[in-house]
Amino acid sequence: MKDVIEKVWLTDTAVWIRTIDGREACEEFANYQRLKFATSEQRANFEVSEYGIHWRELDEDLSFEGFFREKKSNPLYDLFIAHPELNASAVARRLGLSQSLFAQYVSGTKKPSKQRFDEIIETIREIGRELMTVPA
Template sequence: MVQIEKIWLTDTAVWIRTADGREAHENFDEYPRLKYATQTQRENYEPDAFGIHWPELDEDLSFEGFFSKRNETALYKLFIAHPELNASAVARRLGFAQSLLAQYISGTKKPSPERERLILSEIRKIGEELIAI
């Protein structure tokens, strides 16, 4: 697990510094919810042992993801292409921890093929429910 010493924001990114002195950042432009958020909304984050959560924006970044090569998985592409999808709500519907789904989306953890099918099936159900309205 990555031990974080400091988190700070610039106009374009969120930065972290680890206890061993490494620094990394994630650009807001890569996350539509953060990209279009106000500075006040961006500043309203909650760190935990695994990452950063923005409750108002329903966005999560895992600390490990700051140091990982971007792995554009199917889930990553889906959630980036459709920022209207609420990852926290999808995780709740599936009974998953929000941080686990965030790690699947970021590619820091790989879901089993069965679990990925389950996630995609739940997203399809959400689409069907919206169509029925």
């Protein structure tokens, strides 16, 4: 049976939902680059459907189903959390990937193939090498 959402609300760090049977869950803004760097006003400007939450201005969607899925750590998520100076959207553009697909890789909702994962890591290493050539 699909969860029926009774309430959606925001805190300073997360978006929360409550089902009609009283279960609550949240998604941290820090886990989604577009939400992480959005203003409070941009975050507050969302639409709710029976399937999830949509931020038109930010081009971000969260499905209600995902709120209750077990979140497992993954290497890309760990990398972007450890290095908040990395911009996932910019890395996605550099790779020629859609930002939403890349966000799914980072969040762990989709798993990249080994070849794609290696390509992502190599691109991040390439960025690091380029930064090493910046004159002092």
